[in-house]
Amino acid sequence: MRKWFALVVVLALLVPLAPGNVSVSSRVSAQGNTFTFGEFGNAVALDPAIVTDGISFRVTVQGCEALLFFDGSTTNPIPGLAESWTASEDGTVWTFKLREGVTFHDGTPFNAEAVVYNFERWRFTDHPTHFPEQIFEYYAYMWGGLDDDSIITSVEATGEYEVTFTLSSPYGSMLNTLAMPMFAISSPAAIEAAGPAYGTPAVGYSCTGPYKFVEWVSDDHITLTRNEDYWGEIPGNVDTIIFRVIPNAAARFAALQAGEIDAFEQPNVEDLPAIEAGENTYILMRDPLNVFYLAFNYRIQEFRDVRVRRAISMAINRQEIVDAFYPPGAVVAKTMVPPSLWGYNPDVPAVEYDPEGARALLAEAGYPNGFSEVTLLGVDENNMVTDEVVDVIPLTLYYMPVQRPYNPDGLGIGEAMASYLSQIGLNATLNQVGDWSAYLDARSRGELLGLYQLGWTGDNGDPDNFLGYFYTNQPKPSEGYYYNPEVDQLLRQARTMTDQAEREPIYQLVEQMQHDEVARLYIAHSGVPLAFSSRVSGYVTNPLATEHFKFVSVN
Amino acid sequence: MAKYIARRIIEAIPVIFGVSVLVFMLLHLIPGDPVTAILGERATPENVEAMRERLGLNKPLYEQYFIWVGNILQGDLGNTVRGNIPVANEIAARFPATVELSLAALFLSTIVGVPLGIISGIKRNSFIDTLTMFGALFGVSIPVFVLGLLLIFLFGVELGWLPFVGRLTSGVSIERRTGLHLIDAILSGNPRGFKDALEHLVLPTITLATVSLAIIARITRSAMLEVLNQDYIRTARAKGLKGRQVIMTHAFRNALLPVVTIIGLSLGRLLSGAVLTETIFAWPGVGKWLFDSIIARDYPIVQSMTLLIALVFIVINLAVDLLYAVIDPRIRY
Numbered sequence: 001m002r003k004w005f006a007l008v009v010v011l012a013l014l015v016p017l018a019p020g021n022v023s024v025s026s027r028v029s030a031q032g033n034t035f036t037f038g039e040f041g042n043a044v045a046l047d048p049a050i051v052t053d054g055i056s057f058r059v060t061v062q063g064c065e066a067l068l069f070f071d072g073s074t075t076n077p078i079p080g081l082a083e084s085w086t087a088s089e090d091g092t093v094w095t096f097k098l099r100e101g102v103t104f105h106d107g108t109p110f111n112a113e114a115v116v117y118n119f120e121r122w123r124f125t126d127h128p129t130h131f132p133e134q135i136f137e138y139y140a141y142m143w144g145g146l147d148d149d150s151i152i153t154s155v156e157a158t159g160e161y162e163v164t165f166t167l168s169s170p171y172g173s174m175l176n177t178l179a180m181p182m183f184a185i186s187s188p189a190a191i192e193a194a195g196p197a198y199g200t201p202a203v204g205y206s207c208t209g210p211y212k213f214v215e216w217v218s219d220d221h222i223t224l225t226r227n228e229d230y231w232g233e234i235p236g237n238v239d240t241i242i243f244r245v246i247p248n249a250a251a252r253f254a255a256l257q258a259g260e261i262d263a264f265e266q267p268n269v270e271d272l273p274a275i276e277a278g279e280n281t282y283i284l285m286r287d288p289l290n291v292f293y294l295a296f297n298y299r300i301q302e303f304r305d306v307r308v309r310r311a312i313s314m315a316i317n318r319q320e321i322v323d324a325f326y327p328p329g330a331v332v333a334k335t336m337v338p339p340s341l342w343g344y345n346p347d348v349p350a351v352e353y354d355p356e357g358a359r360a361l362l363a364e365a366g367y368p369n370g371f372s373e374v375t376l377l378g379v380d381e382n383n384m385v386t387d388e389v390v391d392v393i394p395l396t397l398y399y400m401p402v403q404r405p406y407n408p409d410g411l412g413i414g415e416a417m418a419s420y421l422s423q424i425g426l427n428a429t430l431n432q433v434g435d436w437s438a439y440l441d442a443r444s445r446g447e448l449l450g451l452y453q454l455g456w457t458g459d460n461g462d463p464d465n466f467l468g469y470f471y472t473n474q475p476k477p478s479e480g481y482y483y484n485p486e487v488d489q490l491l492r493q494a495r496t497m498t499d500q501a502e503r504e505p506i507y508q509l510v511e512q513m514q515h516d517e518v519a520r521l522y523i524a525h526s527g528v529p530l531a532f533s534s535r536v537s538g539y540v541t542n543p544l545a546t547e548h549f550k551f552v553s554v555n
Numbered sequence: 556m557a558k559y560i561a562r563r564i565i566e567a568i569p570v571i572f573g574v575s576v577l578v579f580m581l582l583h584l585i586p587g588d589p590v591t592a593i594l595g596e597r598a599t600p601e602n603v604e605a606m607r608e609r610l611g612l613n614k615p616l617y618e619q620y621f622i623w624v625g626n627i628l629q630g631d632l633g634n635t636v637r638g639n640i641p642v643a644n645e646i647a648a649r650f651p652a653t654v655e656l657s658l659a660a661l662f663l664s665t666i667v668g669v670p671l672g673i674i675s676g677i678k679r680n681s682f683i684d685t686l687t688m689f690g691a692l693f694g695v696s697i698p699v700f701v702l703g704l705l706l707i708f709l710f711g712v713e714l715g716w717l718p719f720v721g722r723l724t725s726g727v728s729i730e731r732r733t734g735l736h737l738i739d740a741i742l743s744g745n746p747r748g749f750k751d752a753l754e755h756l757v758l759p760t761i762t763l764a765t766v767s768l769a770i771i772a773r774i775t776r777s778a779m780l781e782v783l784n785q786d787y788i789r790t791a792r793a794k795g796l797k798g799r800q801v802i803m804t805h806a807f808r809n810a811l812l813p814v815v816t817i818i819g820l821s822l823g824r825l826l827s828g829a830v831l832t833e834t835i836f837a838w839p840g841v842g843k844w845l846f847d848s849i850i851a852r853d854y855p856i857v858q859s860m861t862l863l864i865a866l867v868f869i870v871i872n873l874a875v876d877l878l879y880a881v882i883d884p885r886i887r888y
Contacts, residue, residue, distance in 0.1 A: 036725060041847065045638035052593060053637075134639050135606060141597060200640045201648070218648045219839035220721050242725050246837040248700075251719065254707045255837075260720045437587030437852050444591060444598040456596055469597075478599045 032226075032239030033554050035536065038252045038264035039243050042219045047191075047199025048184045048207075049122050050134045054545055057181045059222055059243055061546050063105070064184035064207035067096055067115070068175055073287070073542050075341065075461020077175040081110065081185060081208060082163075091170030091498035098161040102231045104187035105206045105213070112157035117188040119155040123147065131196045138182040142459070170496045172503055173462035180460050181546050184209075210234050210550040211241055219245050236538050236552040253531070256281060262533045262554060269327050269408060272529060280534045285329040287340045288525035289543035290406040291466065292333070292455040294397075294417065295520040297448060297480040299385050301375040307365040309518035312451070313351050314358040315424045321416055322524050325409050329527035335511035336456075336466050338525040340543060342500065343463030343507035348515045358424045370425020371395060376449060383446075383475045384483070396450030397421070397428040402436045405528050406455035413523075414453065446477025461544060463507040464495050471510070482520070487513060556880075559888035560873070567869045571862065578861040579620050582854055588612060589636040589852040610636065623858065633855035635848075642859050646841065650863070651734025652722060653840030656832070657825035658735075659760040664768035665818055672775025672814075673807060679780060687772060694769030703762040703835035710758060718755050720837045727751045759836040763829050767821040774817045778810035785809075811882050819875035826871075827864045 037058070044051045048060040067082040082096040102110040121127045122139040125146055130136065136146065144151040151168045158164045167174070177183070190206035191198045199205060204213030208231070211224035224241040226234065244261055246252045252264045253271050257278070267275055267283075275281045294316070296303040303309060318332040334351075337344045362370060374395050378388040399414030400407055407413065410432070418428045428451065433439045442448050459465050468491045475483040487510050494506040514520075532539065538553045590606045591598045607613045611622075626633055632642040671691075675684040711719040718724060722736055729748040732739045737756070740749035782788065783806055791801045830842040841860060848856035880886045 034725065042844075043638075045640065051638065052595070056638075131639070132609065133634060135593065135609065137593065137597075137602075137606070140605070141602065196634075196639060200638070200644075202644070217839065218645055219844060220837075221725065223725075244720060244725065244837065245839065246720055247834045247843060248704075248837075250704055251707060251835050251837065254704075254712050255720050257712045258715065258719070260718065434586055435850055437589075437592040437850065438585070439587075440591040440595065440598050441587045441603075444600055444603055454596060476599060 033237050034240040034242060035238040035263070035549060035552050035554050036242045036244055036261045037549075038246045038255055038261035040245075040247055040249070040252070040265070042245055043216070043222060043243070045199040046205045046213065046216070046222075047134075047186065048182050048205070049118070049136055049139070049186070050199065051182070052137055055243075057546065059224070060184060060205060060207075061181045061209075062211040062224055062241060062549050063209040063213060063227075064181070064186065064205055065209045066179055066181065066184045067098075068179035069548075070179050070461065070542060070544055070546055073540050075176065075289070075458075075542075075544055077179040080179065081115075082178075085175075087174075087498065091174075091496075092167045094165040094167070094174060095158065096163050096165070098163065099231065100161050102208050103229060104190065104208055105227065106187050106190045106193075108187050108189045110185065110187075110208050111160055112163045114188050115163045115185055116155050116157050118185050119152065121191070122183075123150050123152065129191050129195070129198075134196065138180070142177050142180065142183075170498050172495055172497050172500075173460055173464050174498070176460040176462045210548075214240075221245065234550045236550055238549060238552050238554060241549055256531055256533055259533065262536050263530060263539070265530050266405065266528055267531045269325075271531075272327060275531045282532050282534060284530045284532065284539060284541050285327075286528040286530060286541040286545065287543040288329070288331065288338050288527045289340065289458040289461070290455060290525060291336055291338060291522060292406040292453070292524045292526065293336070293520050293522050295448075295452050295454060295480045296482075297446065297450060297452065298475070298483065299377050299379060299446070299449060299481055301377050301389070302367075302371065303374075304377075304385075305365050306518060307361045308367070311358040311361040311365070311424060312421065312426070313518050313521050314354045314361070315426075316417055316420045316521060316523075317353040318351070318523055319353070321413055324416070325413055326524055326526050327408070327529050329529070331525050333522035333525050335515065335522055336470070337463050337507065337511060338458070338466075338543075341458070341461060341463060341466070343467075343504050345508035345511040347508075348511050351521075355420075355423050362424060362426075367425070370427070372427035374450070379446075379477075379481065383477060383481060385475070385481050393449060395426060395428045396431050396448075398431050398433060398439070398442075398448045398450060398452035400436075400453045401432045401434070401439055404455060405457060406524070406526050407453065408526070410453055417451075444478045446481060448480070452480070458544065463503075464491070467491055467507055467510055468495050480520075484513070484517065484519070487519075556877075556888050560877075563873050563876075570869065571865055574865040575624065575858070575862060576620070578858055579623070580616075582852070582857055583616055583619070587852055589854065592851040592853075593637060623855075627859075627862075632859040635856055636853045637851060642855050645844070645856070646859065646863065647734070649839055649841045649844055652838060653826060653829070653833070653842060655722075655735045655737065656756070656759055656763060656829065656838055656840060657822060659756050660763040660767065660825055660829075661818065661822050663760055663764040664771050664821065667764075668768040668771030669775050669814065672772040673779055673802070675772065675776040676779025676783060676810075677802060684776075688776070691769035691772045694765040697765065699762060699766070699831040700835055702765060703758070703832060706758045706762060707835070717757050718751075719758050720755075721839060722752060722755050723748070724751050724755075759832050759838055762835070763825065763832040767825065771814065771817055771821065775810065775814050778813045779806060782806045782810045808882070812879060815878050815882065816875055819871050819878075823868045823871045826867050 039055050041055050043056040043059055044053050046060055048064050065081050067080055068077040069080040071078040081099055083099050085096045087094050121129050122136045140146050152165055153168050154166045156164045187206040194203045197203045201216040201218055210227050210230045212227045214223040214225050216222045222243040226239045246255055249268045253267055255261045276283050322330050322332050334348045372395050373392050375389055376391040376393050378386045378390045380386055397414055397418050400410035414430050418430055421428050433442050470479055471487050472491050474488045475481045490506050490510050494503045497503050535554050538551045540551050590603050634641055671687045675687045678684050707719045710717045729736050729739045729745055730743040732742050736752035791805045830846045833840045833842040845860045
């Protein structure tokens with residue numbers, strides 16, 4: 001009897017193990033040189049025009065090319081599918097000479113008609129392949145809107161390999177924006193053939209780049225293969241690229257150690273030393289192109305006094321926050337614009353951590369004992385804050401419920417901030433609203449009534465993408481009703497200028513103005529670490545995260 | 556019997572309807588929507604409104620509901636909001652992965668849990684009983700991600716015995732027939748694929764099975780204890796039956812009802828998403844997908860998946876009830 005049961009138990013334990021015992025590291029691939037990148041999630045879609053997430057772009061960038069590229073590890077635009085270009089004197093007409101002899105992965109030729117087709121598809125909601133259920137969000141966001149709102153008023157084929165763009169007004173970041181991965185050119189024939197299925201797992205993409213789409217198994221992997229007909233050079237030796245989904249960061253690290261993947265983005269900060277010290281692993285840092293900030297909601301009467309804002313700014317020890325929570329390479333922020341980006345003002349001074357001085361300023365503003373409740377003011381139909389007192393509410397510090405590259409730990413940083421504030425007598429309640437979607441919803445409606453965390457990751461390496469996006473069309477609820485008409489006017493002016501040398505001082509002036517008025521608290525710019533197996537070489541990081549694996553070699 | 560099944564199916568209709576209304580309402584009433592989730596930091600009242608209009612999210616709630624139900628009745632589960640991919644395809648791609656892992660975990664927890672429970676019941680307060688019950692307590696208590704990561708680092712990284720990423724090694728493929736890799740590999744005569752799929756299944760199965768194994772062992776033990784105290788067991792022993800016969804035909808058979816119930820419930824629980832196990836082992840099933848879709852407010856996915864889960868529970872409950880009749884001849888339908 002006992003023997004019988006024991007046998008069952010032992011068998012039960014052995015059955016799943018029976019054919020096991022294969023060394024993982026001995027697994028060989030039959031697909032030539034394979035580079036496997038560990039992803040934290042599934043791609044959304046592989047039609048670059050309709051996606052907004054980094055995971056999807058990391059795939060499409062390997063195969064889909066835009067008129068311009070970003071140069072190596074910089075945000076400078078260089079020739080891509082367009083070889084050269086000229087702009088009219090007033091900056092509203094741009095003519096691009098296209099590269100000849102380029103074919104799409106489906107074999108159809110790349111030419112001016114294909115460029116026109118793509119731009120019209122993105123822009124016109126009545127275009128036959130601008131499917132209503134697809135979201136061409138980035139076109140609307142970067143080019144002022146869809147249909148008649150678009151600042152590109154026409155894109156014409158003025159030759160077989162020449163396209164001419166006409167703009168309604170000059171646009172300072174024209175070239176940088178054209179280099180963004182969502183404005184990559186897809187094969188019109190492939191889009192027509194697949195219809196709304198273009199970019200889905202069953203179809204993938206068809207563009208001009210160095211790697212062609214092979215297969216996509218949802219939440220498992222995406223495979224790309226070297227395009228033997230590629231028009232340009234592929235400096236690396238990778239034949240097959242595999243993106244493997246491994247959602248858990250610790251499991252991604254384990255997979256790197258076990259040789260299941262060759263690289264992944266954003267390891268846990270606490271794993272960095274182990275990866276760095278590992279015999280077969282190393283770290284590369286992507287330069288910061290983001291900012292983490294703490295914003296004021298200007299409907300809070302107390303925050304309308306610059307002395308209170310400055311006191312709060314002086315009470316928070318930014319350096320300590322960066323040291324405690326951020327990966328190496330992160331720096332304390334002085335302005336909205338990261339130091340690596342042109343337009344950054346190096347003369348804006350850092351805010352000194354000075355709780356004594358902060359207390360004195362608060363006393364001067366009439367709050368010698370600090371406060372834990374604040375006064376909420378009303379807003380009128382133009383989003384202007386009025387003098388009407390609506391309510392008295394607890395002083396609240398809203399912290400982000402998710403990790404972002406610019407904010408590794410919303411709650412941890414929130415608790416640190418609240419404790420700094422308590423040292424000057426400000427007793428803030430911590431609140432996360434709900435999940436990320438709920439948080440963003442409340443923020444866009446201006447309903448984060450207090451101090452709130454948020455940040456930004458740059459899209460195209462132009463300062464307008466940092467300052468212009470936030471501080472034009474004021475006041476708006478999504479920016480806490482911040483109102484400085486002079487800043488608004490300066491940023492609009494800079495946006496329509498095309499000479500970088502003329503634009504730069506304007507952005508620098510705005511940064512100084514915002515520093516002087518303590519518009520909001522800029523906290524940190526964070527680099528993003530990437531972990532690699534030592535068999536990988538040649539990876540070039542880019543602050544925009546649009547990294548081309550064509551430079552990668554594996555051995 | 557057929558009449559009973561028919562009645563149960565008819566009874567399920569209002570349940571499914573109720574679930575669909577409830578989930579639809581809950582999803583749309585909580586703050587946030589797919590638009591803010593897509594736009595992220597770029598969300599402003601204006602572009603949120605414009606996108607809501609394009610996606611039809613500003614229509615009255617009841618209208619959105621009936622559009623969705625109308626489509627479902629025509630066999631169209633809709634497309635994902637992000638990426639515009641047919642939901643039905645995505646479910647078909649992921650559900651078999653969850654089914655395979657769930658069945659493996661159920662198999663393991665049953666063939667280990669039931670015998671352990673029986674032994675513990677018979678040898679009450681013995682060393683093996685204490686050990687089993689301690690193990691069961693441990694199994695229920697240990698957080699899934701701790702166990703999963705421990706197994707990964709021990710068997711995956713340190714020893715290098717077993718893979719721990721996904722269902723197959725890169726480059727290995729199995730012709731799809733049912734979507735269950737083990738079965739497909741047998742059907743298509745692919746021993747390499749079978750071996751690879753089985754190896755990938757081991758660690759996630761152990762991780763996922765731990766909790767249900769512990770529960771099954773405990774329930775089996777208490778059911779056995781109860782039965783073993785009955786008079787008819789004493790009678791059986793008194794009339795000179797062998798120990799094994801008493802245990803298996805008299806005691807265990809009568810202890811089976813609660814055990815079958817708990818096994819059925821476990822399967823439902825496993826199928827409705829082993830979020831943590833799937834996350835740690837990068838298992839491309841529905842659990843993590845559903846979780847992410849809730850965060851992203853991808854309504855069509857969440858709504859379709861909820862219906863599917865409701866259906867799964869209804870079917871399993873029906874199957875368990877039918878099994879009762881097989882086990883206990885006094886139950887007739």
